[in-house]
Amino acid sequence: MTVVSINGARLLGRIGALGAIGRDEAGRLTRLAATDADRLGRDAFVSWAQHAGLEVQIDCIGNLFAIWSNGQERAPLMIGSHIDTVIDAGTLDGCYGVLAGLEIVQTLKERGAVPDRPIVVAAFTNEEGVRFAPDMMGSAVFAGSYPLEAALASRDSEGVTLGSELRRIGYAGNEPLGLLKPCAYIELHIEQGPILEREGVEIGAVDSLQGISWQRIIIGGEANHAGTTPMTMRHDAGHAAARVIEFLNRLAVGSSPHLVATVGSLSLAPNAINVVPGEATFTVDMRSPDLSVLAEAEKRLAAFLQDMRDRDGFSIAETQLARTQPVRFEEGMVRLIERVAQARGMSVRRMTSGAGHDAQMLAAIAPTAMIFVPSAGGISHNPREHTAGIQLVAGANVLLDMVSEMISAPLE
Numbered sequence: 001m002t003v004v005s006i007n008g009a010r011l012l013g014r015i016g017a018l019g020a021i022g023r024d025e026a027g028r029l030t031r032l033a034a035t036d037a038d039r040l041g042r043d044a045f046v047s048w049a050q051h052a053g054l055e056v057q058i059d060c061i062g063n064l065f066a067i068w069s070n071g072q073e074r075a076p077l078m079i080g081s082h083i084d085t086v087i088d089a090g091t092l093d094g095c096y097g098v099l100a101g102l103e104i105v106q107t108l109k110e111r112g113a114v115p116d117r118p119i120v121v122a123a124f125t126n127e128e129g130v131r132f133a134p135d136m137m138g139s140a141v142f143a144g145s146y147p148l149e150a151a152l153a154s155r156d157s158e159g160v161t162l163g164s165e166l167r168r169i170g171y172a173g174n175e176p177l178g179l180l181k182p183c184a185y186i187e188l189h190i191e192q193g194p195i196l197e198r199e200g201v202e203i204g205a206v207d208s209l210q211g212i213s214w215q216r217i218i219i220g221g222e223a224n225h226a227g228t229t230p231m232t233m234r235h236d237a238g239h240a241a242a243r244v245i246e247f248l249n250r251l252a253v254g255s256s257p258h259l260v261a262t263v264g265s266l267s268l269a270p271n272a273i274n275v276v277p278g279e280a281t282f283t284v285d286m287r288s289p290d291l292s293v294l295a296e297a298e299k300r301l302a303a304f305l306q307d308m309r310d311r312d313g314f315s316i317a318e319t320q321l322a323r324t325q326p327v328r329f330e331e332g333m334v335r336l337i338e339r340v341a342q343a344r345g346m347s348v349r350r351m352t353s354g355a356g357h358d359a360q361m362l363a364a365i366a367p368t369a370m371i372f373v374p375s376a377g378g379i380s381h382n383p384r385e386h387t388a389g390i391q392l393v394a395g396a397n398v399l400l401d402m403v404s405e406m407i408s409a410p411l412e
């Protein structure tokens, strides 16, 4: 059987072209959900998909679906990810999986394959959750695990709703939800961590994904003069936030089963050099593959905050922003990833995903699995995010073989 390959130059060219959309004057890449930059990224994907002869549908949360129907009515095989990014992002997170999905379909069409079912390439809205919480929002709404109304009403830091922004950028679709319930879902993604590179393994057959807990915490203290206020008379919200950060670090470092904890955004008010901070607003991201570990960490944090209220008199408001369960992926699909990778002579290992993905949501409604390729230095959510072109093409070829098997359209 000839070993078929995708058109690597086309895939890498599109990754580069999409990665050029949404850069600021300093060259930083940011395409937050439903911004003008996101609109331009969406326009590029829609145009490529339409030129490839796919029909593009947009659902009521703005999810994009590029459909190769083959005149079939059966439940489609779905390949997807996201094209929104974090702030000052790399070019691969999410985009690689969406563009590889489009590339697979184009390769199959060009090879004259006749799949026994439609294939859909999905780009889900607001996977990152940086502008509108929670993350994986579009896929969660699609999978029925997050209410559409709540998603459309979610507000960014300026108070603007996702719904109004989707309308403004022209991506407030009216296709009803769940129209394209897939028979199975596959997501190809960069690992965003250090394991594959460190072990010299080419492919990750992802069999599970850890649970995520996001909170926003606002600590109220008392603004006061930085020079005249004795240390013993301060209600310093900034110092209180630092104590929480240190507490979380102690909780996570060395934990087993492992827990990771991150305070990724922090703002102090009134944010002046000579004023003791009266208020600290920050986010807490905790994750574990073990739900009981995650729940215990949430309890420990709540107790620590309660103690700060009781002993130090701070006012503390906690808001849960996201809570996703750990998931196990479809065993048969994970085995297929291992098999097709080995058939191409590639090294492969099973692993858990540290990052959240749309696959976490799709797993609730369809057999789901993920394929990882290595991340250089384990770096992601960072402009230094990188995977060599040859590795990106190799990962897409594993996806191609997997899809060909699953749509019983062997490639010759």
Ligand code: HGY
Pocket: 127, 128, 129, 135, 136, 354, 355, 356, 357
């Ligand atoms: O937060 C995550 O893990 C994903 O990048 N949204």
Ligand code: MN
Pocket: 082, 093, 094, 127, 189, 356, 357
């Ligand atoms: Mn991602």
Ligand code: MN
Pocket: 086, 093, 128, 355, 381
């Ligand atoms: Mn991400």
